[in-house]
Amino acid sequence: MKGFKISDIKELQIKAVHIRKHIIEMLYKAKSGHPGGSLSAVDAIVALYFNHMNHDPDNPKDPNRDRFILSKGHAAPALYATLAESGYFDVKELLNLRSMNCMLQGHPVCTYIPGVEASTGSLGHGLSFANGVALAGKLDKKKYKIYVMLGDGETGEGQVWEAAAVASHYKLDNITAMIDRNFLQIDGNTEQVLKLESIKDRWSSFGWKVFEVNGHNIQEILETLNQADSHKRQPSLIILNTIKGKGVSFMENNVDFHGVPPNEMERNKAIEELNLAKNKLEASL
């Protein structure tokens, strides 16, 4: 296992706090971006990159690598911070988020950000991209896995259901999709904007194996990822029950922080809270 890999759950939790701090600093500096959906997605992304996935920051195009596709591209800060912390590029680059003549675009682009698999930001594409990678993997008898993270509101896109049908039709058991189920989208509660429930029944009826976990419990996420990996002849979906804005008290379940960055006071308060959480975790090591 490479140096950046972490096996201890507490240390993974500390890493997640660290990523959350990056997100706050990045968005504060950029004066724009999406805190809520970045913070809710962090724990699963940390579990994947620092423990579960087979990947090599020194060889981002390794044909045998596991892939992570951030279909909800607006959570880019969570992905960028994770990639930087894994060693794909310099951590200093993070503070150039959304700046002209810099690498880190508002939404992920695969052509020049090391470690980014697909250009996302227009919702609904990620699972289709995964289908292509998964079919190519089956064709070449490769063992790699593909993990895709979708927003819950994102599943309103028709393309998601085209992709869900195709993944099931081709029995793409090398795909594990995850839905960041935080119940909030820009215009409000997902059930009021465009009803999604029952997510479980919808995906089951499309021929998917559905799991459901606490999306902030890294131990549980890792166990479920292992179950999903070993499930055969069906693609797997993990519903990550999450809290939008997780980790920063005043952002939690607050739809106003979907696409609005913290101001100076909010940033200071957020960092203070996250430092407290980090200290608490470190003390218990």
Place this chain on the structure above:
Amino acid sequence: MSKKMVNPRNAYGETLIELGRKNKNIVVLDADLSKSTKTIMFAKKYPDRFFEMGIAEANMITTAAGFASCGKIPFVSTFAVFATGRVYDQIRMDIAYSKANVKIFATHGGISVGKDGVSHQMIEDIALMRVLPNMTVLAPSDATQTGKIVKLMAENKGPMYARVGRADAPLIYDKAELEDIKIGKGIVLREGEDLTIFATGTMVEPALEAHKNLKKSGISARIVDMHTIKPIDEKLILKSAKDTNAIITAEEHSVLGGLGGAIAEIIAEKNLKINFYRMGIRDRFCESGEPDDLLEKYKLNKKYIVKKAKELTKN
């Protein structure tokens, strides 16, 4: 002597098989139209590398980008109308912006699709694809050229879109004549001094026929096959503007944004003093009908090329 009729779609299917035999990375995707697009020929020969995606084009396009990210060379086929307008965002993000090595090969371009009517007559595809950065746009004129273009698509990296019509087409070329064909280089089929007719796809043959009629009337027309609309052969356009006094563009496509649009942009920007006419669908939807009747009603055949050429070269 009348020319042999061959369907460019068949040339596509045959060439895919040839490519598939030589290159294991060629994969083909279709959206329930493989019998029409002729990808079925590849499907029968290499079933493990053919992927039926069902009536779900958006997913198909992005899936092709996923394939390309693994080093595959995906050819994606459906009718031109579904291969572009229906999936514009997917092409924009996952193929053009991502510089994915995906080859979209669309059939049933233009109004000569016939009786299916507007829902199936794509006259905006070239414009839609042309405005996308990184995208190459191609429209071969006969079966021989189609085969050659399909090979070039596989050999050259990057996002590409090609369209052919539905109908059988007269053979313009034999293989030897296309030895040196290059993406982005127009082919001068007939030399001429009075005007230049830049034609693409299905309009190249009528332009050649018009050449004969014009000759009888004492008008010398240069005929150029513009199989590539993007990158446009600016050098050849500038040369023709210098050599001849008029330019006509001919395409089975809207006059907005296609070949005519591309050449108009160059003429305007270079401040060329030249008589100019864009022959194409003049910013309207058409209707159901027999292909030849439609081409007559919407003024896209030899007769109208001759008429316009005479008008433009008067005095």
